[in-house]
Amino acid sequence: MQLDRYGQMKPTGPKTWLRGRDEEFARICPFSPVAPDEDKLAAEYFSHAKNRDSFLGRYEAAFVGHVEEGGFRSSGSSGGMVTWVAAELLRLGLVDGVAHVKASDDPQSEGRLFHYSLSRNLQDLQAGAKSRYYPVELSGVLQLIREAPGRYAVVGIPCFIKAVRLACADDPILKERIAFTLGLFCGHMKSARMAESFAWQMGQDIGKVKRLDYRKKAHDRPANWYRAELTLENGETCAQDWWHLVDGDWGAGFFQNSACNFCDDIVAETADIAFGDAWKEPYSSDGRGTNVVIIRSTALLDVIDAGIAEKRIVLSHVDSDFVVATQASGFRQRREGLAFRLTWPRMGMRPRKRVHAGSHGLSRQRMAVYIMRNWISFWSHRVFLIADLLHSPRLYILWARTALACYHGIAYSRGPIGRIAQRLGLAGSEGRA
Numbered sequence: 305m306q307l308d309r310y311g312q313m314k315p316t317g318p319k320t321w322l323r324g325r326d327e328e329f330a331r332i333c334p335f336s337p338v339a340p341d342e343d344k345l346a347a348e349y350f351s352h353a354k355n356r357d358s359f360l361g362r363y364e365a366a367f368v369g370h371v372e373e374g375g376f377r378s379s380g381s382s383g384g385m386v387t388w389v390a391a392e393l394l395r396l397g398l399v400d401g402v403a404h405v406k407a408s409d410d411p412q413s414e415g416r417l418f419h420y421s422l423s424r425n426l427q428d429l430q431a432g433a434k435s436r437y438y439p440v441e442l443s444g445v446l447q448l449i450r451e452a453p454g455r456y457a458v459v460g461i462p463c464f465i466k467a468v469r470l471a472c473a474d475d476p477i478l479k480e481r482i483a484f485t486l487g488l489f490c491g492h493m494k495s496a497r498m499a500e501s502f503a504w505q506m507g508q509d510i511g512k513v514k515r516l517d518y519r520k521k522a523h524d525r526p527a528n529w530y531r532a533e534l535t536l537e538n539g540e541t542c543a544q545d546w547w548h549l550v551d552g553d554w555g556a557g558f559f560q561n562s563a564c565n566f567c568d569d570i571v572a573e574t575a576d577i578a579f580g581d582a583w584k585e586p587y588s589s590d591g592r593g594t595n596v597v598i599i600r601s602t603a604l605l606d607v608i609d610a611g612i613a614e615k616r617i618v619l620s621h622v623d624s625d626f627v628v629a630t631q632a633s634g635f636r637q638r639r640e641g642l643a644f645r646l647t648w649p650r651m652g653m654r655p656r657k658r659v660h661a662g663s664h665g666l667s668r669q670r671m672a673v674y675i676m677r678n679w680i681s682f683w684s685h686r687v688f689l690i691a692d693l694l695h696s697p698r699l700y701i702l703w704a705r706t707a708l709a710c711y712h713g714i715a716y717s718r719g720p721i722g723r724i725a726q727r728l729g730l731a732g733s734e735g736r737a
């Protein structure tokens with residue numbers, strides 16, 4: 305996997321290997337039409353799960369809540385549950401190491417801000433807390449796992465966990481050593497250019513950025529008011545709310561990886577446990593952060609139950625409707641949106657999805673939202689590249705501001721574009737992303 309000119313991770317290799325239906329690549333790529341889908345993998349791993357749901361997949365139990373113990377919650381992006389569960393696995397001796405994403409020590413020489421790394425103690429694990437909306441790849445840590453006997457946990461977004469499952473099917477050593485998979489819910493992955501754009505808009509050169517915190521926490525502000533903070537090499541920091549950045553509206557799709565257009569798994573259906581943000585009131589307004597957690601492994605349910613009994617974590621049972629409501633716009637984009645996108649003419653390989661192509665019952669406004677989002681993600685990569693080559697951040701920012709106004713007009717009937725879109729029947733009163 306290598307970063308392409310748009311700052312997205314792309315597989316590289318001989319054409320025969322990339323295109324061959326029987327090659328290793330076709331067996332382990334999570335978007336491969338010949339690899340088993342999430343339903344098949346979940347049936348293999350969680351055949352006895354108590355619950356089955358078309359949105360959440362197979363699962364034992366679902367919860368909402370946060371970590372009470374120590375500083376997990378304040379140093380996590382959400383309720384701190386991912387780092388707490390990973391730390392419990394280490395503490396209980398259930399794993400020897402955890403593969404997760406950490407900040408690069410020297411981003412300028414490494415050429416990237418974040419990378420996968422193995423943590424073998426609590427200190428290293430906690431240093432890697434927080435969400436990184438940044439392209440990363442697994443090959444290095446999988447190689448470390450192959451080389452060093454032991455038991456491991458892997459943290460990843462849904463397509464990464466699926467890739468790990470597929471790699472395990474192909475490699476008995478990985479299968480034996482990867483004891484737990486911890487999934488992160490995922491709306492979509494961003495390219496590395498998103499970080500560069502944030503730096504541009506804060507008047508900084510990405511070449512001087514040492515650290516990026518995508519979600520700087522403030523207890524007195526709603527959790528969904530994301531604030532990005534840059535730390536420069538000279539130690540200075542600068543921060544800005546995502547809402548004030550031209551590409552900071554997550555729903556508009558700026559810098560979205562193109563593969564995400566063909567994903568139908570939001571909640572890491574193949575992971576032993578999966579974590580997201582509780583995007584539902586009163587939790588979204590609580591700046592301390594709150595998780596939703598879906599548990600599929602009975603061993604991990606025991607770990608969670610013990611944590612609740614010892615009052616180290618505070619979790620309440622929720623049903624599938626609750627979890628789905630916390631990810632409503634993500635599910636719209638990955639189900640009805642995906643069905644609609646599958647009707648579009650397409651060059652190259654046809655993805656095989658659990659969602660069938662169709663646009664029945666979709667209003668013109670919903671179709672316009674999906675087309676606009678697709679258009680923004682496609683062009684954001686390209687306009688940014690041109691602006692970068694011309695050393696003209698202004699060009700990109702002007703384009704992005706216009707694109708955002710169009711998106712807001714269609715999705716929320718906002719501004720003059722909203723009024724025009726309403727007259728054309730392209731904007732509704734629903735106000736949904």
Ligand SMILES: Cc1cc2nc3c(=O)[nH]c(=O)nc-3n(C[C@H](O)[C@H](O)[C@H](O)COP(=O)(O)OP(=O)(O)OC[C@H]3O[C@@H](n4cnc5c(N)ncnc54)[C@H](O)[C@@H]3O)c2cc1C
Pocket residue numbers: 376379380381382383384385386387388404405406432433434435436437438440459460461488489490491492493494579580581582583593595631634
């Ligand atoms: C690209 C992306 C998109 C997301 N989209 C959504 C969404 O639409 N809805 C939603 O509810 N939640 C989403 N999440 C998950 C959310 O941001 C939080 O990660 C999750 O709620 C866990 O919070 P926490 O406080 O429990 O985790 P923390 O305790 O902060 O720990 C986070 C753990 O995840 C690891 N990690 C961070 N980034 C990555 C990465 N890119 N790949 C693999 N491991 C990583 C860290 O190293 C750390 O171990 C997304 C996460 C990512 C990375």
